[in-house]
Amino acid sequence: MNEPIIECKDLTKTFSSGAEVLRILDHADFMLERENICTILGPSGSGKSTFLAILGSLERFDSGTVRVDGYDLHMVPEKSLSVFRRNVVGFVFQFHFLLNDFTALENVALPGYMAGISRADAWEKATKLLDLVGLENRAHHYPSQLSGGERQRVAIARALINGPTIVLADEPTGNLDAASAEEVRSLLQRLPDVAKTTLVLVTHDSALATIGNTSHLLKGGHFECIK
Ligand SMILES: Nc1ncnc2c1ncn2[C@@H]1O[C@H](COP(=O)(O)OP(=O)(O)OP(=O)(O)O)[C@@H](O)[C@H]1O
Ligand SMILES: [Mg+2]
Numbered sequence: 001m002n003e004p005i006i007e008c009k010d011l012t013k014t015f016s017s018g019a020e021v022l023r024i025l026d027h028a029d030f031m032l033e034r035e036n037i038c039t040i041l042g043p044s045g046s047g048k049s050t051f052l053a054i055l056g057s058l059e060r061f062d063s064g065t066v067r068v069d070g071y072d073l074h075m076v077p078e079k080s081l082s083v084f085r086r087n088v089v090g091f092v093f094q095f096h097f098l099l100n101d102f103t104a105l106e107n108v109a110l111p112g113y114m115a116g117i118s119r120a121d122a123w124e125k126a127t128k129l130l131d132l133v134g135l136e137n138r139a140h141h142y143p144s145q146l147s148g149g150e151r152q153r154v155a156i157a158r159a160l161i162n163g164p165t166i167v168l169a170d171e172p173t174g175n176l177d178a179a180s181a182e183e184v185r186s187l188l189q190r191l192p193d194v195a196k197t198t199l200v201l202v203t204h205d206s207a208l209a210t211i212g213n214t215s216h217l218l219k220g221g222h223f224e225c226i227k
Contacts, residue, residue, distance in 0.1 A: 004067075005166065005198050006032040006055060011064035013050060024050050026221030027064070032214070034165075035192040037199040039212035041226070046218045048202040052168045055200060056089045057081045069165050086115050090159030090167045090197070094174035096151040098143040104130060104154045105139040112161040122161070129157035132194055133187055149180025153187055166198045167191060173205045181205060 013025040024047035032038045042048050053059035054066060057073050066073040069088050076084065098107045105126050112122030130139050133153040143151055152172060159167055169188065173181035189211045191197050203209050215227035 002033050004031045005034040005069050006030065006200070007065075007067045009065045011054070011061055011066060013047070013054060013059075013061045023221055025054075025061070028218075028222050030216065030223050032198060032200065034198055035196060036213045037189070037192060037201060037211055039209045039215045039227075040200065040202045040218055040223075041204075041209060041215065042218035047221070048218055049170050051218065052170050052200065052202060055166070056091060056168050057084055086111070087162050088165055090162070090164035092152075092156055092159050092167060092169040092172045094171040096143070096155040098151055098154055098158075100143050103140050103142055104135060104146065104150075104157075107143070107154055108157045108161055111158060115162050117162075125161060126157070129160055130154070132160075133157045134183075147180060148176050149183040152176060152180070152184050156184070156187060156191075160195050160197070164197060166200065167195075168200050170202045171204065172201070173203065173208055181208065184208075185211060 008028060008030040011025050011028045011030070015022045015024060040048050040051065050059060054061050055068055071084050071088065102110065105123065108126035108129055109122040112125055113119060117125070127139065130136050133156055135150060135153055138146060138150060146154065172188065173184050176184060185208050188199060188201065191199050201208070201212065209215065212227060214225065216223040217226050
């Protein structure tokens with residue numbers, strides 16, 4: 001096996017709700033190689049979104065180790081975590097979260113300016129990314145002028161603007177009709193090749209679930225490798 005880009009060992013995550021403690025991850029292990037696609041399946045409430053949030057350092061964990069592209073997430077100070085969130089991981093959610101008052105191009109470029117790229121460079125990168133997701137002729141459209149599948153492809157382009165090594169996608173086709181879901185599926189499948197990213201994909205969509213090189217079932221706080 002090549003050096004893993006994601007490696008979790010003995011990972012435990014609990015939530016307290018009143019007197020009750022919910023043990024979402026219970027000494028779980030997980031590993032993923034670079035530039036692969038891994039799908040994560042599991043019943044509703046099993047902790048899939050929580051796990052993605054931990055990998056993206058949006059959520060803390062109780063114990064164990066989580067290494068993501070060389071960052072040991074328990075040890076990294078908060079200041080470096082913001083660099084990690086901006087430059088190492090890209091997020092794609094079920095809802096696109098595009099800003100309605102900005103064009104597709106501006107939506108893609110914005111996290112680039114926020115990371116300190118010059119305006120000209122961010123526009124140039126955003127233009128290339130819209131081309132990559134097949135939306136070069138929609139650059140000046142506002143989200144309300146795009147189809148659901150197009151909006152989600154803009155959101156994927158936005159996730160790539162700072163050159164992340166990992167894309168974390170949580171039910172990215174959950175709000176889409178079958179044809180739009182197919183556009184998004186074929187784009188996500190190409191990401192490791194065209195954007196040199198590793199993709200961790202949570203999905204209930206059986207067609208989308210087939211794109212993983214590996215697949216893990218999260219159940220009872222553990223991952224079971226099913227592919
Ligand atoms: N901040 C929180 N405080 C308390 N409990 C939480 C919190 N966030 C999530 N949970 C609980 O943790 C469990 C796992 O939630 P999570 O959203 O990760 O599940 P999921 O596998 O993504 O489910 P779904 O398939 O429905 O999206 C759920 O029982 C949820 O209610
Ligand atoms: Mg979820």
